Amino acid sequence: xxxxxxxxxxxxxxxxxxxxxxxxxxxxxxxxxxxTLVLVExxxxxxERGMGFSYAAAAAATVIQETLAQAICGCxxxxxxxxxERMVRSVRNAGRPGIAATAISAVDIALWDLKARCAGVALxxxxxxxxxxxxxxxxxxxxxxxxxELAEQLGGWVGLGIPCVKMKxxxxxxxxxxxxxxxxxxxxxxxxxxxxxxxDANGAYTVKQAIGLALQFADEGVTYFEEPVSSDQLxxxxxxxxxxxxxxxxxxxxxxxxxxxxxxxxxxxDIMQADATRCxxxxxxxxxxxxxxxxxxxxxxxxxxxxxxxxxxxxxxxAHVEYFHDHARIEQLIFEGAPEPDGGVLRPGPRRPGLGLExxxxxxxxxKVC
Numbered sequence: 479x480x481x482x483x484x485x486x487x488x489x490x491x492x493x494x495x496x497x498x499x500x501x502x503x504x505x506x507x508x509x510x511x512x513x514t515l516v517l518v519e520x521x522x523x524x525x526e527r528g529m530g531f532s533y534a535a536a537a538a539a540t541v542i543q544e545t546l547a548q549a550i551c552g553c554x555x556x557x558x559x560x561x562x563e564r565m566v567r568s569v570r571n572a573g574r575p576g577i578a579a580t581a582i583s584a585v586d587i588a589l590w591d592l593k594a595r596c597a598g599v600a601l602x603x604x605x606x607x608x609x610x611x612x613x614x615x616x617x618x619x620x621x622x623x624x625x626x627e628l629a630e631q632l633g634g635w636v637g638l639g640i641p642c643v644k645m646k647x648x649x650x651x652x653x654x655x656x657x658x659x660x661x662x663x664x665x666x667x668x669x670x671x672x673x674x675x676x677x678d679a680n681g682a683y684t685v686k687q688a689i690g691l692a693l694q695f696a697d698e699g700v701t702y703f704e705e706p707v708s709s710d711q712l713x714x715x716x717x718x719x720x721x722x723x724x725x726x727x728x729x730x731x732x733x734x735x736x737x738x739x740x741x742x743x744x745x746x747x748d749i750m751q752a753d754a755t756r757c758x759x760x761x762x763x764x765x766x767x768x769x770x771x772x773x774x775x776x777x778x779x780x781x782x783x784x785x786x787x788x789x790x791x792x793x794x795x796x797a798h799v800e801y802f803h804d805h806a807r808i809e810q811l812i813f814e815g816a817p818e819p820d821g822g823v824l825r826p827g828p829r830r831p832g833l834g835l836e837x838x839x840x841x842x843x844x845x846k847v848c
Contacts, residue, residue, distance in 0.1 A: 485555040491519040495845040520588040528592025532755035534580035541581035575733035586759025591832040605792035611823040612790035618803035619645025629668035639821035642674040648682025681708035692722035715746035730780040753780035767793040787824040812842040
Protein backbone atom coordinates (compact mmCIF):
# COMPACT_ATOMS: atom_id res chain seq x y z
CA UNK A 479 0.00 0.00 0.00
CA UNK A 480 1.35 3.42 -0.96
CA UNK A 481 2.49 5.69 1.84
CA UNK A 482 1.34 8.70 -0.15
CA UNK A 483 4.85 10.16 -0.19
CA UNK A 484 6.28 11.18 -3.54
CA UNK A 485 9.23 9.12 -4.77
CA UNK A 486 12.42 11.17 -4.92
CA UNK A 487 15.76 10.98 -6.70
CA UNK A 488 18.36 9.90 -4.15
CA UNK A 489 21.58 9.69 -6.16
CA UNK A 490 23.12 9.54 -9.62
CA UNK A 491 25.52 6.68 -10.38
CA UNK A 492 27.80 7.41 -13.33
CA UNK A 493 29.92 5.07 -15.46
CA UNK A 494 32.05 5.73 -18.54
CA UNK A 495 32.60 3.15 -21.27
CA UNK A 496 34.96 3.35 -24.23
CA UNK A 497 34.00 0.87 -26.95
CA UNK A 498 36.34 0.19 -29.89
CA UNK A 499 34.89 0.58 -33.38
CA UNK A 500 34.57 -2.55 -35.48
CA UNK A 501 36.96 -1.02 -38.04
CA UNK A 502 38.67 2.35 -38.53
CA UNK A 503 36.10 5.14 -38.84
CA UNK A 504 36.60 8.59 -40.34
CA UNK A 505 34.30 11.19 -41.73
CA UNK A 506 35.58 14.20 -43.58
CA UNK A 507 36.74 16.14 -40.50
CA UNK A 508 37.30 13.58 -37.73
CA UNK A 509 38.81 10.12 -37.30
CA UNK A 510 38.64 7.73 -34.37
CA UNK A 511 38.88 4.11 -33.30
CA UNK A 512 36.54 4.16 -30.28
CA UNK A 513 33.35 5.75 -28.99
CA THR A 514 32.83 6.97 -25.42
CA LEU A 515 29.48 6.45 -23.73
CA VAL A 516 28.63 8.19 -20.43
CA LEU A 517 25.92 6.26 -18.60
CA VAL A 518 23.81 7.58 -15.70
CA GLU A 519 21.61 5.57 -13.38
CA UNK A 520 19.17 7.67 -11.37
CA UNK A 521 18.29 5.85 -8.14
CA UNK A 522 15.00 6.68 -6.45
CA UNK A 523 14.06 6.30 -2.78
CA UNK A 524 11.72 3.46 -3.75
CA UNK A 525 14.63 1.47 -5.16
CA GLU A 526 13.58 2.00 -8.78
CA ARG A 527 16.35 3.03 -11.16
CA GLY A 528 16.28 4.91 -14.44
CA MET A 529 19.04 4.80 -17.02
CA GLY A 530 20.23 7.37 -19.53
CA PHE A 531 23.34 7.92 -21.58
CA SER A 532 25.16 10.26 -23.91
CA TYR A 533 27.85 9.73 -26.51
CA ALA A 534 30.10 12.32 -24.94
CA ALA A 535 33.51 13.10 -23.50
CA ALA A 536 34.34 11.36 -20.23
CA ALA A 537 34.51 14.82 -18.64
CA ALA A 538 30.70 14.87 -18.69
CA ALA A 539 30.81 12.36 -15.82
CA THR A 540 32.57 14.92 -13.63
CA VAL A 541 29.90 17.52 -14.37
CA ILE A 542 27.22 15.03 -13.39
CA GLN A 543 28.90 14.04 -10.14
CA GLU A 544 30.05 17.47 -9.01
CA THR A 545 27.23 19.73 -10.23
CA LEU A 546 24.10 18.04 -11.52
CA ALA A 547 23.70 15.55 -8.66
CA GLN A 548 23.67 18.41 -6.15
CA ALA A 549 21.07 20.25 -8.23
CA ILE A 550 18.50 17.46 -8.44
CA CYS A 551 18.96 14.94 -5.63
CA GLY A 552 15.85 15.19 -3.47
CA CYS A 553 13.65 16.25 -6.41
CA UNK A 554 10.50 14.26 -7.08
CA UNK A 555 11.01 11.52 -9.63
CA UNK A 556 7.80 12.64 -11.35
CA UNK A 557 9.05 16.18 -11.76
CA UNK A 558 11.40 15.84 -14.73
CA UNK A 559 10.72 19.41 -15.82
CA UNK A 560 11.75 20.82 -12.43
CA UNK A 561 14.96 18.80 -12.47
CA UNK A 562 15.71 19.94 -16.02
CA GLU A 563 15.37 23.60 -15.06
CA ARG A 564 17.62 23.12 -12.03
CA MET A 565 20.29 21.41 -14.10
CA VAL A 566 20.28 24.09 -16.79
CA ARG A 567 20.63 26.81 -14.15
CA SER A 568 23.37 24.94 -12.30
CA VAL A 569 25.83 25.07 -15.23
CA ARG A 570 25.47 28.79 -15.92
CA ASN A 571 29.01 29.64 -14.87
CA ALA A 572 30.57 26.44 -16.21
CA GLY A 573 29.13 27.05 -19.68
CA ARG A 574 26.06 25.24 -20.97
CA PRO A 575 26.90 24.29 -24.61
CA GLY A 576 29.19 21.32 -25.12
CA ILE A 577 30.18 19.00 -22.30
CA ALA A 578 27.72 20.40 -19.76
CA ALA A 579 24.85 20.00 -22.24
CA THR A 580 25.76 16.36 -22.88
CA ALA A 581 25.91 15.75 -19.12
CA ILE A 582 22.44 17.27 -18.64
CA SER A 583 21.23 15.20 -21.58
CA ALA A 584 22.31 11.90 -20.03
CA VAL A 585 20.67 12.74 -16.70
CA ASP A 586 17.46 14.01 -18.28
CA ILE A 587 17.13 10.78 -20.27
CA ALA A 588 17.70 8.78 -17.06
CA LEU A 589 14.99 10.77 -15.29
CA TRP A 590 12.49 10.13 -18.09
CA ASP A 591 13.39 6.45 -17.98
CA LEU A 592 12.89 6.48 -14.21
CA LYS A 593 9.51 8.18 -14.49
CA ALA A 594 8.30 5.62 -17.03
CA ARG A 595 9.66 2.70 -14.99
CA CYS A 596 7.90 3.99 -11.87
CA ALA A 597 4.68 3.97 -13.90
CA GLY A 598 5.47 0.53 -15.34
CA VAL A 599 5.06 1.63 -18.95
CA ALA A 600 7.21 2.24 -22.02
CA LEU A 601 8.75 5.70 -22.21
CA UNK A 602 6.91 6.74 -25.36
CA UNK A 603 3.64 6.16 -23.52
CA UNK A 604 4.63 8.67 -20.82
CA UNK A 605 5.80 11.21 -23.43
CA UNK A 606 2.43 11.21 -25.19
CA UNK A 607 2.71 9.23 -28.42
CA UNK A 608 1.71 10.56 -31.81
CA UNK A 609 2.86 7.34 -33.51
CA UNK A 610 3.88 3.81 -32.48
CA UNK A 611 6.94 3.51 -34.74
CA UNK A 612 9.43 5.92 -36.31
CA UNK A 613 10.80 5.96 -39.86
CA UNK A 614 14.53 5.31 -39.98
CA UNK A 615 17.45 5.49 -42.40
CA UNK A 616 20.76 3.61 -42.41
CA UNK A 617 23.79 5.76 -41.72
CA UNK A 618 27.51 5.05 -42.01
CA UNK A 619 29.55 4.92 -45.20
CA UNK A 620 32.63 6.46 -43.57
CA UNK A 621 35.30 7.99 -45.77
CA UNK A 622 37.77 5.48 -44.28
CA UNK A 623 35.81 2.58 -45.80
CA UNK A 624 36.97 0.99 -49.01
CA UNK A 625 34.52 1.26 -51.88
CA UNK A 626 33.74 -2.43 -51.35
CA GLU A 627 32.93 -1.84 -47.66
CA LEU A 628 30.84 1.20 -48.59
CA ALA A 629 28.83 -0.75 -51.14
CA GLU A 630 28.34 -3.73 -48.82
CA GLN A 631 27.08 -1.63 -45.90
CA LEU A 632 24.68 0.61 -47.79
CA GLY A 633 23.44 -2.17 -50.04
CA GLY A 634 22.91 -4.37 -46.99
CA TRP A 635 20.59 -1.83 -45.38
CA VAL A 636 18.53 -1.48 -48.52
CA GLY A 637 18.36 -5.27 -48.65
CA LEU A 638 16.79 -5.20 -45.18
CA GLY A 639 14.04 -2.93 -46.46
CA ILE A 640 15.45 0.39 -45.21
CA PRO A 641 14.46 2.88 -47.93
CA CYS A 642 17.09 5.59 -47.32
CA VAL A 643 20.84 5.43 -46.60
CA LYS A 644 23.46 8.06 -45.77
CA MET A 645 27.19 8.15 -46.47
CA LYS A 646 30.06 10.44 -45.53
CA UNK A 647 31.70 12.72 -48.09
CA UNK A 648 34.18 15.61 -47.88
CA UNK A 649 37.23 13.31 -47.83
CA UNK A 650 40.26 14.84 -46.06
CA UNK A 651 38.56 18.12 -45.23
CA UNK A 652 37.08 18.47 -48.71
CA UNK A 653 40.44 18.33 -50.49
CA UNK A 654 39.53 15.32 -52.66
CA UNK A 655 36.21 16.15 -54.32
CA UNK A 656 36.85 13.75 -57.18
CA UNK A 657 37.01 10.91 -54.63
CA UNK A 658 33.69 12.02 -53.14
CA UNK A 659 31.98 12.06 -56.53
CA UNK A 660 33.23 8.56 -57.36
CA UNK A 661 32.17 7.18 -53.96
CA UNK A 662 28.67 8.60 -54.47
CA UNK A 663 28.52 6.80 -57.81
CA UNK A 664 29.60 3.56 -56.14
CA UNK A 665 26.91 3.99 -53.50
CA UNK A 666 24.22 4.58 -56.09
CA UNK A 667 25.16 1.43 -57.99
CA UNK A 668 25.11 -0.55 -54.71
CA UNK A 669 21.64 0.55 -53.59
CA UNK A 670 19.90 0.72 -56.97
CA UNK A 671 17.61 3.48 -58.12
CA UNK A 672 14.63 2.95 -55.82
CA UNK A 673 16.35 3.81 -52.52
CA UNK A 674 17.11 7.39 -51.48
CA UNK A 675 20.75 8.40 -51.12
CA UNK A 676 21.80 10.99 -48.50
CA UNK A 677 25.25 12.57 -48.10
CA ASP A 678 26.91 14.20 -45.08
CA ALA A 679 29.96 16.47 -45.39
CA ASN A 680 30.26 17.41 -41.69
CA GLY A 681 31.07 20.98 -42.71
CA ALA A 682 34.13 20.08 -44.81
CA TYR A 683 33.42 22.19 -47.89
CA THR A 684 33.52 25.84 -48.79
CA VAL A 685 30.33 27.43 -50.11
CA LYS A 686 31.42 27.27 -53.74
CA GLN A 687 32.64 23.70 -53.41
CA ALA A 688 29.38 22.60 -51.84
CA ILE A 689 27.25 24.17 -54.55
CA GLY A 690 29.35 22.72 -57.37
CA LEU A 691 29.41 19.24 -55.90
CA ALA A 692 25.70 19.29 -55.08
CA LEU A 693 24.95 19.70 -58.78
CA GLN A 694 27.12 16.66 -59.57
CA PHE A 695 25.50 14.65 -56.78
CA ALA A 696 22.10 15.47 -58.24
CA ASP A 697 23.05 13.37 -61.27
CA GLU A 698 23.16 10.37 -58.91
CA GLY A 699 19.81 11.18 -57.36
CA VAL A 700 21.12 12.52 -54.03
CA THR A 701 18.19 14.19 -52.26
CA TYR A 702 19.67 15.21 -48.90
CA PHE A 703 22.89 17.16 -48.19
CA GLU A 704 23.86 17.36 -44.51
CA GLU A 705 26.22 20.10 -43.31
CA PRO A 706 27.65 21.11 -46.68
CA VAL A 707 29.43 23.81 -44.66
CA SER A 708 29.82 24.25 -40.92
CA SER A 709 26.53 24.51 -39.05
CA ASP A 710 28.07 27.45 -37.19
CA GLN A 711 27.60 29.45 -40.41
CA LEU A 712 23.85 29.78 -40.62
CA UNK A 713 24.00 32.49 -43.27
CA UNK A 714 26.11 30.25 -45.52
CA UNK A 715 23.74 27.32 -45.05
CA UNK A 716 20.81 29.57 -45.96
CA UNK A 717 22.60 30.77 -49.10
CA UNK A 718 23.47 27.22 -50.21
CA UNK A 719 19.89 26.15 -49.54
CA UNK A 720 18.75 28.59 -52.20
CA UNK A 721 21.23 27.31 -54.76
CA UNK A 722 21.04 23.49 -54.72
CA UNK A 723 18.32 20.93 -55.44
CA UNK A 724 18.94 18.77 -52.34
CA UNK A 725 17.43 19.35 -48.91
CA UNK A 726 19.99 21.14 -46.71
CA UNK A 727 20.15 19.50 -43.28
CA UNK A 728 21.90 20.50 -40.02
CA UNK A 729 21.40 20.75 -36.26
CA UNK A 730 23.32 17.85 -34.73
CA UNK A 731 25.60 20.32 -32.91
CA UNK A 732 22.71 22.25 -31.41
CA UNK A 733 23.06 22.19 -27.63
CA UNK A 734 19.95 24.09 -26.59
CA UNK A 735 16.59 25.37 -27.88
CA UNK A 736 17.97 28.84 -28.49
CA UNK A 737 20.39 27.57 -31.13
CA UNK A 738 17.53 25.84 -32.94
CA UNK A 739 15.44 29.00 -32.75
CA UNK A 740 18.25 30.96 -34.45
CA UNK A 741 18.70 28.25 -37.09
CA UNK A 742 15.02 28.36 -37.97
CA UNK A 743 14.88 32.15 -38.00
CA UNK A 744 17.83 32.18 -40.41
CA UNK A 745 16.01 29.89 -42.83
CA UNK A 746 19.18 27.78 -42.82
CA UNK A 747 17.75 24.30 -43.32
CA ASP A 748 15.12 22.30 -45.17
CA ILE A 749 15.29 19.62 -42.47
CA MET A 750 16.39 20.36 -38.91
CA GLN A 751 18.20 17.72 -36.86
CA ALA A 752 18.54 17.43 -33.11
CA ASP A 753 20.29 14.92 -30.86
CA ALA A 754 18.77 14.11 -27.45
CA THR A 755 22.20 13.09 -26.14
CA ARG A 756 23.47 16.63 -26.79
CA CYS A 757 20.58 19.11 -26.75
CA UNK A 758 19.65 18.85 -23.05
CA UNK A 759 18.05 15.45 -23.22
CA UNK A 760 14.63 14.28 -24.27
CA UNK A 761 13.18 17.44 -22.73
CA UNK A 762 15.37 19.64 -24.96
CA UNK A 763 14.84 17.41 -27.99
CA UNK A 764 11.06 17.64 -27.78
CA UNK A 765 11.30 21.40 -27.43
CA UNK A 766 13.39 21.47 -30.62
CA UNK A 767 10.78 19.27 -32.31
CA UNK A 768 8.03 21.70 -31.37
CA UNK A 769 10.07 24.65 -32.63
CA UNK A 770 10.59 22.97 -36.00
CA UNK A 771 6.89 22.17 -36.16
CA UNK A 772 6.00 25.80 -35.49
CA UNK A 773 8.20 26.86 -38.44
CA UNK A 774 6.76 24.09 -40.67
CA UNK A 775 10.28 22.65 -41.07
CA UNK A 776 10.66 18.84 -41.15
CA UNK A 777 12.46 17.40 -38.14
CA UNK A 778 14.93 14.52 -37.83
CA UNK A 779 16.78 12.72 -35.01
CA UNK A 780 20.58 12.49 -35.08
CA UNK A 781 22.13 9.14 -34.00
CA UNK A 782 21.27 7.42 -30.66
CA UNK A 783 18.60 5.21 -32.28
CA UNK A 784 17.30 3.54 -29.10
CA UNK A 785 16.59 6.87 -27.39
CA UNK A 786 15.10 8.47 -30.49
CA UNK A 787 12.91 5.47 -31.25
CA UNK A 788 11.08 6.34 -28.00
CA UNK A 789 11.24 10.15 -28.15
CA UNK A 790 10.42 10.18 -31.86
CA UNK A 791 7.02 8.65 -31.16
CA UNK A 792 6.10 11.86 -29.31
CA UNK A 793 7.43 14.45 -31.79
CA UNK A 794 4.60 16.45 -33.41
CA UNK A 795 6.04 15.54 -36.80
CA UNK A 796 9.11 13.50 -37.71
CA ALA A 797 10.95 12.93 -40.98
CA HIS A 798 13.16 10.11 -39.71
CA VAL A 799 15.54 8.73 -37.09
CA GLU A 800 19.18 8.02 -37.94
CA TYR A 801 20.11 4.36 -37.53
CA PHE A 802 23.80 5.17 -37.15
CA HIS A 803 26.08 2.15 -37.55
CA ASP A 804 28.41 2.88 -34.63
CA HIS A 805 25.69 3.68 -32.09
CA ALA A 806 23.37 0.88 -33.22
CA ARG A 807 26.24 -1.57 -32.81
CA ILE A 808 27.14 -0.27 -29.33
CA GLU A 809 23.55 -0.33 -28.11
CA GLN A 810 23.22 -3.96 -29.21
CA LEU A 811 26.53 -4.83 -27.52
CA ILE A 812 25.93 -3.40 -24.05
CA PHE A 813 22.14 -3.32 -23.68
CA GLU A 814 19.35 -5.87 -23.80
CA GLY A 815 16.30 -4.53 -25.59
CA ALA A 816 17.79 -2.16 -28.18
CA PRO A 817 15.42 -2.02 -31.18
CA GLU A 818 16.43 -3.24 -34.62
CA PRO A 819 15.07 -1.99 -37.95
CA ASP A 820 11.76 -3.46 -39.00
CA GLY A 821 11.89 -2.60 -42.68
CA GLY A 822 11.78 1.17 -42.77
CA VAL A 823 10.87 1.77 -39.12
CA LEU A 824 12.11 1.39 -35.56
CA ARG A 825 9.42 0.13 -33.23
CA PRO A 826 9.91 0.57 -29.45
CA GLY A 827 8.60 -2.37 -27.46
CA PRO A 828 5.34 -1.41 -25.71
CA ARG A 829 5.74 -4.10 -23.03
CA ARG A 830 9.21 -3.10 -21.79
CA PRO A 831 9.16 -0.25 -19.22
CA GLY A 832 11.08 2.98 -19.78
CA LEU A 833 13.60 2.94 -22.61
CA GLY A 834 13.19 -0.82 -22.69
CA LEU A 835 16.88 -1.35 -21.94
CA GLU A 836 18.81 -3.39 -19.42
CA UNK A 837 22.58 -3.00 -19.12
CA UNK A 838 24.56 -6.17 -19.85
CA UNK A 839 26.80 -5.48 -16.88
CA UNK A 840 29.13 -8.41 -17.38
CA UNK A 841 29.63 -7.67 -21.07
CA UNK A 842 29.97 -3.93 -20.56
CA UNK A 843 32.57 -4.23 -17.80
CA UNK A 844 35.40 -4.90 -20.26
CA UNK A 845 34.92 -1.43 -21.75
CA LYS A 846 34.46 0.47 -18.49
CA VAL A 847 37.10 3.15 -17.96
CA CYS A 848 35.76 4.84 -14.82
